[in-house]
Amino acid sequence: MTDLNWNVEFAEHFARSARSMRFTAYLLCGNYPEAEDVVQSAFLKLYLAGPGAARREGLDAYLRQIVVRTFITERRRVRWRRERLVGDPPELPEPDPSTEVRIVLWQALGSVPARQRAVLVLRYWHDLSLEDTAAALGCSVGTVKSQGNRGLAALRRRLGPGFDELRMEVRRGAGR
């Protein structure tokens, strides 16, 4: 495939999947600026990898894998730098009650360690099997199981019995 063909195919794939990938990164990162950084970096890696690398496992799976691994790598780097990226200043007013509920959810998700969060997102948002999740994260199936159980337990501890109410609130807010 020539560079021109690859550019056309890449542009089509970008138009098709950029927003959903940005949401995946948003679930992982918890804020839009960092999510956009991760997604842009992932698309850049996909573009540089060229069609050959992407053909082996499909563009979507390859891009998802890059997004998740880029997020985990960035989190390691952030932890090393002891900096914490936040999307919005915490003092901004939040007029919408559903947004407040979402913030509670994001804080709960943000309290889950990065790798466990990646397992939760891949398993319950992308509906990947245990094997596909393990392939995307580059770990064993047993690790995926244990990380997923620990992630759910962490959410349970954080949200407690109020999770059902939060869930209903979020669904109502999304339906508006």
Added chain:
Amino acid sequence: MVRGDDLRDVFGALHAADDADLGFDVSDVVRAGERVRRGRRAAAAAGSGFATAAAVVVAIVLLPGERSPTPVPPAGPATGTTTSTPAPSADPAPPVDPAPPVDPAPSTTPPGVPAPSSGPPLDVPPASSGDGPDEGHPPIAPEGEPRADPS
């Protein structure tokens, strides 16, 4: 209680509420990619050029050349003579074994009779081993001397 299905519902609801615009477009990514590619090409060209130059310098410094410690005087005028050397044969001659010392006087002693070591051959009677072909011949007296009478 947080279950996987509940989490799936929450993710779906959050996705439905996600209406923020994307902060970049495909041309940004392609431009950044081209910039990275140009940088890689430049780095590769510079690296190969540096490696080639380093190899040449190392070869010049380390390899022994035809340099001699004393200056060589310039050659004199040409004499105009030409010499021709035969071209080496494709099939060289077999090596010649060093010749053993050759006795100038070939021995006429028949086989089985030891050759005399020195002195005139006629003065020394051949050793009579009793089985030689000259057995029974009388010894030859030198000229000028009376022949001994056997009786």
